[in-house]
Amino acid sequence: MTSWREVLARGTWAAVLGLLTPVYLLKLWWRGRAEPGYRQALLQRLGWVYGPAQPQRPIWVHAVSLGETKAAAALIAALRQQHPGVPLLLTHGTATGREAGLALLQPGDAQTWLPWDTPGATRRFMAHWRPQVGVLMETEIWPSLLHAAAQAQAPMVLANARLSERSARKGQRLALLLRPAARALHLALAQSEDDAQRLRAAGVDRVVVAGNLKYELQPDPAELALGGQWQAQWATAGRRVVVAANTRDGEEALLLAAWQAWLASLPEHHAAGMMLALVPRHPQRFDEVAALVQAQGRSLWRRSDWQGGALPEQALQAQVVVGDSLGEMARYYGMAQVSLLGGSFAPLGGHNLIESLACGCPMVLGPSTFNFAEATTLALAAGAAWQVADAPSAMQQVGRVLADPALRQQAQAAALAFTAQHTGAAARMAQQLGPLISAPAGR
Structure with a gap:
């Protein structure tokens, strides 16, 4: 049950980010001087996507930066093996993550920026892409995004989830904002038992220890x-x-x-x-x-x-x-x-x-x-x-x-x-995600 204080906190968050939107876009443009990728498709940052809503009912994986994208590769491969034909939507927050993500795409997949965490941007994103499940890598808990996913009835999973003691202490200071977001998660797949305990204390209802995807990374x-x-x-x-x-x-x-x-x-x-x-x-x-x-x-x-x-x-x-x-x-x-x-x-x-x-x-x-x-x-x-x-x-x-x-x-x-000695996390996570994924229409 969401209290009026939590509703007020989320509204305040949305209002502040709305006011900061011009600053956010200018920062991206400024960063684009050194990394031109930041200047690509800026309207996607606000949830605006033109053209048909393809792919249909994708598995959505969000990997903010390069490290998360590399870790997500093993999970994506395991999901493709267990659910052939289900398209992928891949989102990022950084130019390096987006560039690395290109190598993970197959025909029928799509890639876009994660929307800025305002109600309008996140609603537009969910309405256009209509993912059947969302997988957020590691620590990506965004209040407006998770609220929009709940409204769209898209279950959200925090995969390869970690929460350090330091981050947990910071989260306690923003509990009115972050606790409802944590409760909105359908599942968290934690890297370790310590992470799992802190995630439960932060408000995530269902947590499973699945290991760390970064052990799956094989050097070229x-x-x-x-x-x-x-x-x-x-x-x-x-x-x-x-x-x-x-x-x-x-x-x-x-x-x-x-x-x-x-x-x-x-x-x-x-x-x-x-x-x-x-x-x-x-x-x-x-x-x-x-x-x-x-x-x-x-x-x-x-x-x-x-x-x-x-x-x-x-x-x-x-x-x-x-x-x-x-x-x-x-x-x-x-x-x-x-x-x-x-x-x-x-x-x-x-x-x-x-x-x-x-x-x-x-x-x-x-x-x-x-x-x-x-x-x-x-x-x-x-x-x-x-x-x-x-x-x-x-x-x-x-x-x-x-x-x-x-x-x-x-x-x-x-x-x-x-x-x-520490491999196997990708298969365990894909198995936990299995009940949330449906085969494409016609299969």
């Missing part, structure tokens, strides 16, 4: 092999590569300072053989990170400078590499002797360590890992990763790994075994 063998080739070329040139993956604003400067201090503690001939690769999380920061490296007087090679073939001399001798490309994380992990987890050296909760471990690349984690708390705990217990207090400590751990080939090989084997 070709990209991984290319990374191995690069590692061999650097090794021939006397270089060893440490990759800082998915770094965020502020982390690059922090890691570069710790890297330089660590190199200064090494014998000169050892220091000369070390190379750091920075792979920023967001493509709009590629130029910024490259400029930071150059401003500090370090020799730089950018991945975007490579035109194919053997690595150029500039790459072989560079002090720092900037990985300014998309869809090549397997290559970066393949070229690394050891990697550092971006987002964990700032209070951001860390990014996907599972991807690194699936590539057999040992990982050093910073102190902030709440986004992948369970995976962190399990990986540390398995001996596939190490966690440290800060960036200087991370470099010391990197040094220990590089100095001990047996330790590195043991961690590589542990990383591969760790990911193999």
